[in-house]
Amino acid sequence: MGAYLVRRFLLMLLTLFGMSVLIFVMLRLVPGNITDIIFDSAGFVNPAQKAKIERELGLDQPIVTQYVTWIAGLARGDLGYAFVSEKPAIDEILPRIPVTAKLAVLALLFSVLFGVPLGVISAVRQNTPLDYALRVVSLSGLSLPSFWLGLLILMAFVHWFGWIPIYRSTPDNPWQELALLSIPAAAVGFRSSALVMRLTRSSMLEVLRQDYIRTARAKGATEPSVNYEHALRNAVLPVVTIIGIEAAFLIGGLIVTETVFNIPGVARFLVEAIRWRDYPIVQNLVMFIAVVVVFVNFLVDMTYTFLDPRIKYED
Amino acid sequence: MAVIDHQAELNRAGANVRGRLGGLLFFIRQYPLGAIGGLIMIAFLATAIFAPMLANYDPLSTNARASLAPPGGAHALGADFMGRDVLARIIYGARISLAVGVGATVVGCLIGMTIGLLSGFFGGWFDLIVQRLMDIMQSLPLLVMALVMAASLGPSLTNTIIAIAIPLVPNVARIIRSNTLSLREMPFVEAARAVGMSETRIAIHHVLPNTLAPLIVLATAQLGSAILVESALAFLGLGVPEPHPSWGRMLSESAAEYVRTAPWLVIFPGIAISAVVFGTNLLGDAIRDMLDPRQRF
Numbered sequence: 001m002g003a004y005l006v007r008r009f010l011l012m013l014l015t016l017f018g019m020s021v022l023i024f025v026m027l028r029l030v031p032g033n034i035t036d037i038i039f040d041s042a043g044f045v046n047p048a049q050k051a052k053i054e055r056e057l058g059l060d061q062p063i064v065t066q067y068v069t070w071i072a073g074l075a076r077g078d079l080g081y082a083f084v085s086e087k088p089a090i091d092e093i094l095p096r097i098p099v100t101a102k103l104a105v106l107a108l109l110f111s112v113l114f115g116v117p118l119g120v121i122s123a124v125r126q127n128t129p130l131d132y133a134l135r136v137v138s139l140s141g142l143s144l145p146s147f148w149l150g151l152l153i154l155m156a157f158v159h160w161f162g163w164i165p166i167y168r169s170t171p172d173n174p175w176q177e178l179a180l181l182s183i184p185a186a187a188v189g190f191r192s193s194a195l196v197m198r199l200t201r202s203s204m205l206e207v208l209r210q211d212y213i214r215t216a217r218a219k220g221a222t223e224p225s226v227n228y229e230h231a232l233r234n235a236v237l238p239v240v241t242i243i244g245i246e247a248a249f250l251i252g253g254l255i256v257t258e259t260v261f262n263i264p265g266v267a268r269f270l271v272e273a274i275r276w277r278d279y280p281i282v283q284n285l286v287m288f289i290a291v292v293v294v295f296v297n298f299l300v301d302m303t304y305t306f307l308d309p310r311i312k313y314e315d
Numbered sequence: 316m317a318v319i320d321h322q323a324e325l326n327r328a329g330a331n332v333r334g335r336l337g338g339l340l341f342f343i344r345q346y347p348l349g350a351i352g353g354l355i356m357i358a359f360l361a362t363a364i365f366a367p368m369l370a371n372y373d374p375l376s377t378n379a380r381a382s383l384a385p386p387g388g389a390h391a392l393g394a395d396f397m398g399r400d401v402l403a404r405i406i407y408g409a410r411i412s413l414a415v416g417v418g419a420t421v422v423g424c425l426i427g428m429t430i431g432l433l434s435g436f437f438g439g440w441f442d443l444i445v446q447r448l449m450d451i452m453q454s455l456p457l458l459v460m461a462l463v464m465a466a467s468l469g470p471s472l473t474n475t476i477i478a479i480a481i482p483l484v485p486n487v488a489r490i491i492r493s494n495t496l497s498l499r500e501m502p503f504v505e506a507a508r509a510v511g512m513s514e515t516r517i518a519i520h521h522v523l524p525n526t527l528a529p530l531i532v533l534a535t536a537q538l539g540s541a542i543l544v545e546s547a548l549a550f551l552g553l554g555v556p557e558p559h560p561s562w563g564r565m566l567s568e569s570a571a572e573y574v575r576t577a578p579w580l581v582i583f584p585g586i587a588i589s590a591v592v593f594g595t596n597l598l599g600d601a602i603r604d605m606l607d608p609r610q611r612f
Contacts (some may be wrong), residue, residue, distance in 0.1 A: 011450070026467045043488060136348075138509035139600070143593035145543055147550050148585035155574045164574075188511060252458035270459070271551050273465045286463060290454040312330050 008301075012294050019290045023283050024067050032276045034083045035060055057083055070283065080280040084273075089280045093266060093288070100165075100258070100265035102177075103185050104250055110182075110189030111196050111246065116239060118193075119200025123235075124204060125228050134197070141194025146253040150187040150260035157183075168265045184261040188253035192246055199242050204235040237307055244297040251289060342601075348557040349601020355594025363409040372400035373559045374407040386579045389447045393579040395565070401579065404560040405587050411561045412591060415554075419479035421546065423541075424534050426480070427487025432526065434488065435495030436518045442492075449485040457482050461544050462553060470556040479544050483537050490533055494526045528606040535599035539592045562588050 035053050039046070054060045058069065073080055079089035122134040154164055167180050207213065208231050216230045251267065258268035264287060273281035325331065334340045343350040362369060372390075378398035386393040392401040419453045430449075434442040452460065464478035497520065498504065548554035549563030565584040573580045 011447075014447065015450045018447065019454050022451060023463065026463060098480075139596050140589070140593055143539065143596055144589050145546050145550075145563075145592075147547060148588065151477065151566065151574060151581050151585070158575050178396065178480055248456040251456045252547070255458060255462070256550060259418055259551060271462065271467075274462055275552065277466070282463070286455065286459065289456070289459055293456065294454045 008298065012298060015294055016287070016290060020071065020283075020287055021067070023286045025063070027277070027279055027282060028066070033279070034276050035059070039275060050124040070280075074284075074287075079284045082273075082281050083278045084276050084281075089284055092269070092281060094263060094286060096266045096269050099181075099263060100254060100267055103181055103188065103254060103258070103263065103265060106178075106182055106185035107189035107192060107250055107253070108243075108246065110185055111192035113193075114189070115193040115196025116236070118202050119197040119239075120204055120227070120232060120235070122197065123201045123204035123208065124185055135201075138194040138197045138201075142198075144191065145256070146187055146191050147260050149190060149258035150184065150197055153183060153187055154260070167261060184257050184263060187260075188250060188257045191253055192249055195246065195249060196239065196242065200235065200239050203238040204231060207231045207235045210234075237304070240255065240298055240303060240307060244293075247296040248293055251293070318400075342605075344598075346530065346601035346604065348597050349604075352594045352599070352601065353599025355590060356598055359409060359413065359591050359594060362406055363413040364583050366380055366406045366410055370400070370403035370406045372403040372564045374399060374403040374444050375558050385516045385577075392575070395577075395580055399560075401565075401583055404565060405562065405583060408560045408562045408565065408584070408587065409591075411559050412542050412545060412588070413478065415475055415545040416538050418476040418564050419483065419541040419545070420534055420538045422476060422480035423483030423537060424487050424530060427484040428523075428530055429524070430484065430493055431488040431491025432523060434516060435492035436499055436513070436522055445488070449488055450600065452482065452485045456538065458544055461548060462551065465548050470553065472555050472559065475545065475548060475555050478548070479541050482544075485539065486537070487530070487533055490529055491526050494529055495522055498525050517562075532599070532603045532606055535595060535602050539595040542592055542595070 033054070034057070035050050037048060039199075051060070061069070070080065079093070081087065082089050082092045085092060118134055118138075122131045122138075125131045157164055167184070183305075206245060213226060213231055216226050221230065253263070254267040255271060257263075258265045259271060262268075266288070270282065270285045270289075272278075274284065322450060332338050378394070380398065386401075390400050390402065392405065394400055395404070398549065430445055434445045455463075460482035461478050465475060466482060468474035468478055504517055504521055507521050508514075512520075514568070545554060545561070546563030546566070549561040550567040554563055555561045562584045566581065
């Protein structure tokens with residue numbers, strides 16, 4: 001186990017290192033940087049001025065030098081300066097993380113609270129009208145673009161209440177913040193809950209076919225006892241693993257939903273930075289997302305061994 | 316002990332299915348939801364192909380007098396701020412969705428299949444490097460990867476297809492690889508080797524055809540997400556550029572401010588995206604049930 005952990009950790013580092021090279025090269029391979037955008041909008045190009053700005057931002061350096069500067073900075077906790085705001089990148093990124101994190105947790109909560117019970121009901125009542133209805137609902141949940149769902153929610157608010165639930169960075173009290181965040185969280189979580197429901201259903205059905213379920217029935221266990229004590233416990237296991245997939249799924253939803261609801265989080269910030277080719281922000285944020293995804297997957301794998309003692313990672 | 320009605324069981328398994336029409340009717344009876352999905356996809360295809368015949372307006376021509384015209388009257392689904400007909404733009408937008416969705420899925424699946432086959436069948440250092448590369452690519456969510464790629468490639472139809480296709484590759488490569496790994500140990504591969512077939516020939520003629528079923532299942536699943544990612548990219552302003560009418564961009568043009576004043580600009584393009592993705596999902600589920608009975612629940 002110890003050796004496995006170490007190997008797994010080293011692979012994680014390797015993956016993240018690869019990601020850093022990939023994102024760095026991808027951003028710079030194509031001609032055009034922030035100075036082009038600035039001069040494009042100005043409508044004229046002054047080569048001397050352009051070169052001066054490029055020198056200030058370090059864009060005139062060879063790409064390898066730029067990469068080494070970035071990584072060396074990262075190791076010291078220095079993320080460089082944002083091109084657009086000219087503030088330290090860390091001061092731009094850090095304050096935006098809590099909102100996004102709250103939103104992500106709420107959305108995850110939403111997806112599990114709805115997805116797991118509905119998935120179980122759907123499996124227990126397999127091939128009944130209820131099951132069909134739930135399956136169609138979950139499939140349509142996966143088919144709605146989350147930004148459209150967000151727009152529909154906004155529209156419903158305007159129509160029925162006459163106001164738009166705008167997130168304020170300085171809420172009056174935690175309850176108000178929770179209420180304002182839970183609306184976009186529902187928009188993100190709806191899609192994820194559809195995913196959770198599908199996976200819970202198929203995992204539950206798999207378990208219900210096992211021999212020990214038949215044994216439980218043969219011993220005279222009641223139907224609820226079979227479903228909820230014997231089967232559910234074992235079916236929840238694979239559902240835990242998909243939290244890793246969920247994390248990636250959620251981040252995608254957060255990006256568009258934060259844009260729709262105008263929430264000042266990191267996900268919307270990433271889109272803005274990409275538009276401006278604000279390299280320091282984009283590369284650090286992308287690395288941050290990669291670290292989150294890789295780390296969540298690592299945690300999920302580890303949790304799995306605790307939940308299912310049969311699984312042992314070989315050294 | 317219940318008596319088994321052999322004839323009924325045979326019918327249920329499709330033993331008496333004759334001809335193409337019979338097969339189609341059998342599919343409809345067996346997978347009604349899949350048939351609905353198929354119908355949606357056919358309607359989508361027809362809309363894209365016959366767009367010029369279906370649309371009464373040019374999707375690009377602006378008309379100041381029709382600005383924000385509500386649905387009904389001359390414009391069935393209303394008009395946008397520039398007076399462009401929403402219905403015509405949705406009809407022509409089907410072409411963009413189809414081109415990007417199918418294009419990205421085909422490119423992504425072809426690259427993924429090639430990588431997965433090479434990596435699974437031949438293994439060795441190539442497999443090792445490729446697996447790490449796939450790890451790296453999978454450490455970013457599909458949309459983030461597509462966003463960064465779309466931004467770095469620049470806006471164009473081809474670039475949008477590439478930006479969505481590449482992030483699809485790891486998923487496909489992983490599944491084809493694991494399939495190939497188990498196929499490699501099959502007796503028929505050993506038999507082919509025993510009669511002196513070259514490894515390349517075995518890979519192409521014996522292993523590849525056997526990975527097609529999971530590939531088709533995967534491809535239909537990816538088609539839906541490719542269309543969704545396209546609309547999200549367009550919504551964020553990083554997708555297919557003007558003047559192509561893309562459903563996602565119709566929503567971003569109409570977002571926030573029109574939620575209040577012109578809801579038809581928000582509702583209809585969204586319905587178009589959802590309906591098409593719903594169709595691919597229904598069809599995809601039916602195809603998976605059909606081709607991969609082990610996963611049938």
